[in-house]
Amino acid sequence: MAKATVKPVVGVDLGGTKILAAVVDGENKILSRFKKRTKLEGGPEGLTERICQAVEGALVTAKLTPADVAAIGVGAAGPTDTAAGVVVTMPNLGIENLPLGKRLTDRFSVPARIENDVNCGTIAECRLGAGKGAADVLGVFPGTGIGGGILVGGTLLRGRNQAAAEIGHTVIDPNGPLCACGVHGCLEAYASRLAIVRDIAAAVGRGEASIAGEYIRPDGTNRLRSKALARGVTEGDKVITDVLERAARMLGEAIGSAINLLGCELVILGGGVTEALGSWLVNRVAAAAEKRALKIAFKGVRIVQASLGDDAICLGAALLAREALAENK
Ligand SMILES: [Zn+2]
Numbered sequence: 474m475a476k477a478t479v480k481p482v483v484g485v486d487l488g489g490t491k492i493l494a495a496v497v498d499g500e501n502k503i504l505s506r507f508k509k510r511t512k513l514e515g516g517p518e519g520l521t522e523r524i525c526q527a528v529e530g531a532l533v534t535a536k537l538t539p540a541d542v543a544a545i546g547v548g549a550a551g552p553t554d555t556a557a558g559v560v561v562t563m564p565n566l567g568i569e570n571l572p573l574g575k576r577l578t579d580r581f582s583v584p585a586r587i588e589n590d591v592n593c594g595t596i597a598e599c600r601l602g603a604g605k606g607a608a609d610v611l612g613v614f615p616g617t618g619i620g621g622g623i624l625v626g627g628t629l630l631r632g633r634n635q636a637a638a639e640i641g642h643t644v645i646d647p648n649g650p651l652c653a654c655g656v657h658g659c660l661e662a663y664a665s666r667l668a669i670v671r672d673i674a675a676a677v678g679r680g681e682a683s684i685a686g687e688y689i690r691p692d693g694t695n696r697l698r699s700k701a702l703a704r705g706v707t708e709g710d711k712v713i714t715d716v717l718e719r720a721a722r723m724l725g726e727a728i729g730s731a732i733n734l735l736g737c738e739l740v741i742l743g744g745g746v747t748e749a750l751g752s753w754l755v756n757r758v759a760a761a762a763e764k765r766a767l768k769i770a771f772k773g774v775r776i777v778q779a780s781l782g783d784d785a786i787c788l789g790a791a792l793l794a795r796e797a798l799a800e801n802k
Pocket of ligand 1: 642
């Protein structure tokens with residue numbers, strides 16, 4: 474680290490199924506990664522401990538101590554209160570008002586920045602990835618849930634209660650399935666990985682033939698992940714492709730409406746589902762969005778796949794943590 478003039482920062486992706494911590498240097502290069510499963514056991518304290526273990530794991534892997542880093546940034550899968558350093562809610566995990574920033578600062582003695590995960594992913598893609606140079610951007614990341622991030626003139630749109638850009642909770646059908654947020658018929662209740670897997674499992678339960686049956690055990694254990702979905706598409710599995718076709722159409726319709734509202738120039742599709750399905754998903758989402766959007770609003774709009782993969786949220790959390798340090802100086 475002889476020539477390093479800027480201390481590294483730790484970026485953490487706090488998702489519904491995994492916690493990924495990465496040490497990121499001053500040139501936004503990742504020096505180390507450490508992954509842990511997100512578990513419900515132990516409640517907020519258990520989750521906080523696992524986040525700390527992921528940060529420690531990334532530091533140890535990079536042969537660093539907390540004193541070697543300038544800050545920790547966290548991208549959490551839910552609305553956050555960045556000024557207070559609080560994860561306001563992660564509905565899929567039953568987390569409410571978790572003062573994660575203070576906990577991390579107490580533990581590691583460095584400033585901690587808590588942000589929404591897809592805000593982080595969208596910022597990272599626009600600075601370092603598929604959205605370089607774009608100023609008016611909508612990021613949509615279907616994974617366990619469906620997160621959104623909006624850049625207006627290059628600046629994150631946070632909104633009155635820092636809950637802007639929650640495109641996953643756009644209501645598609647008020648009589649639809651119950652969403653984790655408590656409302657019926659949100660986009661997320663149709664097109665998130667959890668919803669996709671739910672619908673595929675239901676078809677398998679009805680006796681429809683599908684390779685998905687290999688991933689769902691009689692005891693109810695379900696190992697259907699994004700990679701299995703991609704396999705279903707490649708092999709032309711009817712159950713899997715039907716459910717995914719519908720999810721893609723609904724994503725595209727919600728995005729088309731959002732383009733009408735925002736007038737963005739670029740839509741970035743990220744998250745685990747997009748990474749696994751690639752252009753198969755992006756093309757279908759783009760076609761559905763074009764059908765739904767006004768011609769004038771859609772003209773010249775690009776819909777692209779994120780390019781930073783699993784690192785996007787860690788990198789964005791690190792970028793925003795570094796920006797916060799600069800602002801406070
Ligand atoms: Zn919802």
